[in-house]
Amino acid sequence: MHTVWVRLNAVVFFSLSVLLTLALLASFTAHPLILGHNGNPDQPLQPIINRIKMSSLRSLRPHGSVDRALFSIDLNADFTPAFHWNVKQVFVFVVAEFQTKQNRLNQVVLWDKIIEADDKKIINEKNTIIKYSLISQSTDLRGVDVELKVYWDTMPITSTMTMGVGEEVGRFTLPSDYVSKAEKGKEGGGTKRKKRSST
């Protein structure tokens, strides 16, 4: 403590230890039993998923050795209750879950969005085309029952990351034959096309 530099070092690093303690204390409050939405333990830290469904199918086509489906979705959710002071951002993603002969459970991410603490926290997507098409591991998507679920990763400022899934499920069945985009565009119920012989 005899020179300016020694004192500066002591002050800066002691206050950094204080900041670390504050961050640790804040991470304890991220526990769901302590802090819910707006610091209220009675309100669970959980978004409200109002609506998740497939709105219109664009195409279902084979791409080489895999099937690929493209469609649009409706998603209405309020993520305001998923935030408190120790949440930096929430990563929302829509997952298609389905069963094929090859796998009992397939999970494919179709759409995602990052909601930061300062952003608008209400998602209202209407007839939005999915960002990533639904691709299976082989040509087995025809006639498959698909469940759309909303997942989210809560990313805190200081704490562990947690993942949640909404109870609301959007169910639909893919057509039993391939549907091409161009033919669907002409409308009239979407003419179907025979499976390509190459697959």
Place this chain on the structure above:
Amino acid sequence: MDFKGMALSELLFYYICIVSGAIGWIYGFVHQSFLQTFYIWACGLGVSVVLCVPDWPFFNRNPVKWLDKSVLEGKSKPSKKTS
């Protein structure tokens, strides 16, 4: 800065940092904003840097009293004889 000044400076920044951190944490918790906590903590850091780092006059109120040179010389002579 004298020895008592050093002790005072150290105690000062301990208390300023801890108290500002505690106030900031509680304020941030109530207002649900960790950024507010950080700002108040940073204010505490700024105040303690200004207050405790430079050699202000109030850290020099107990100057070290060195022994008189003649006293030291007077003592060293008999000590040489005994050794």
